[in-house]
Amino acid sequence: MSSIQSPLQISLSQSGNIRRRWFNPESQRKVIKINGVKRTTTVVACVNLETKNAAPDNVVIGEKSKEVMEAEKRVLVGTYARTPVVLASGSGCKLYDTEGKEYLDLSSGIAVNALGHGDHDWIKAVVEQANVLTHVSNAYYSIPQVELAKRLVASSFADRVFFTNSGTEANEAAIKFSRKFQRHSNPDAKEPATEFISFTNSFHGRTMGALALTSKEHYRSPFEPVMPGVTFVEYGNIEATKKLIQRGKTAAVFVEPIQGEGGIYSATKEFLQFLRIACDDAGALLVFDEVQCGLGRTGDLWAHEAFGVFPDIMTLAKPLAGGLPIGAALVTERVASAITFGDHGSTFAGSPLVCNAAIAVLDKISKPSFLASVSKKGQKFIETLKQKLGSNPHVKEIRGFGLIIGIELDVPASPLVDACRGSGLLVLTAGKGNVVRLVPPLIITEQELDQAAEILYKSLPALDSNSN
Ligand SMILES: Cc1ncc(COP(=O)(O)O)c(C=O)c1O
Known part of the structure; x- marks a missing residue:
């Protein structure tokens, strides 16, 4: 045929x-x-x-x-360059493919499975809630949504929460809230501020607004025109940001306190402090995108805590419901007061099922002893990686906070990632493909991290055989 x-x-x-x-x-x-x-x-x-x-x-x-x-290649739209593994089950930090091969998972479904796979409390929360009530829409009140919002408010700078289904949607909400805030706070302004500042190496999502804030041109250009009014400034460049924000046209500045997709780069305290003051002076909002770096990954509940700088809006997603789709924009009362009925909404967001799962995740991760263990394991892991990998000529830098760690190479990282997979270790790339990204489940043990470091070390020769 x-x-x-x-x-x-x-x-x-x-x-x-x-x-x-x-x-x-x-x-x-x-x-x-x-x-x-x-x-x-x-x-x-x-x-x-x-x-x-x-x-x-x-x-x-x-x-x-x-x-x-x-x-898959016959029936799915070809948007994903998938790794050739079909995963069938998981337990803790281990994943198993359809042939039963075991993998140590240092990817966590791209920084999502913070409690690993099949956490008992998470399963209990999901099963119990599924037995009672899964979805009602936001036309009605439901208890888990309000309970989760109470916990998020109690544990952060925020006064109110808006739920979404993903990280990109959380950023779309932040975009809309920022523009509405500007209109609301400057009712007589002829031209309220509508523009945005974002930074090099940033990643904020794939929908038209969040995409406009995402720096990689390759992601944006096939779909232009995306949302207008975004200017990209070098991450960390205070002078360039100052010049731009002083024009008074900026509705909000979007920044990842630690860039994930961009290659595990951290902002400095000085830069975030400057952004806070500059935004206040210019009447712009400061939005922290903690979709990847937030919720315990750095060893603090929120990545920005380490810098002592607080945003007007924080966006969250990935780990919040332990693998079920969720996102959230956490806002101050000042921002929330600009938003009225009908300004934004979602059919699915904040469903009882997903929120009950998220309560189980948040309750576990926000325990001080849990967060302290993330910091301790992360520090030890970075030291081990530096000892074992640091002297390899292809390794330029090993950096990170808690359990978000990057190994920057002077060559593409994919041969190393492939070799690790062959030896039963799943890791990701980041940056320009030259960074190995390690974002394990936060429950990983020191022994498992040692095992991961050993596999990474033994896989290093793949970098040489592939650069020939
Ligand atoms: C910092 C950051 N923001 C936003 C997103 C988009 O999240 P989602 O894929 O859930 O839309 C991501 C995803 O990787 C991210 O890392």
């Missing part, structure tokens, strides 16, 4: 390498019949564009996994 070739074809080789082939539309044309109708289609000269996320040479992909991967 003939089929029309799509210009981009993705296939899986015997060893599990993902191949992307781009078919040249100018190449040979051919007439074929589809449902009895003649169509002209192109057949194909193909060029192999990339073989990213390859399976390491010593790994053979099992039949069941292959089947899933083949089906």
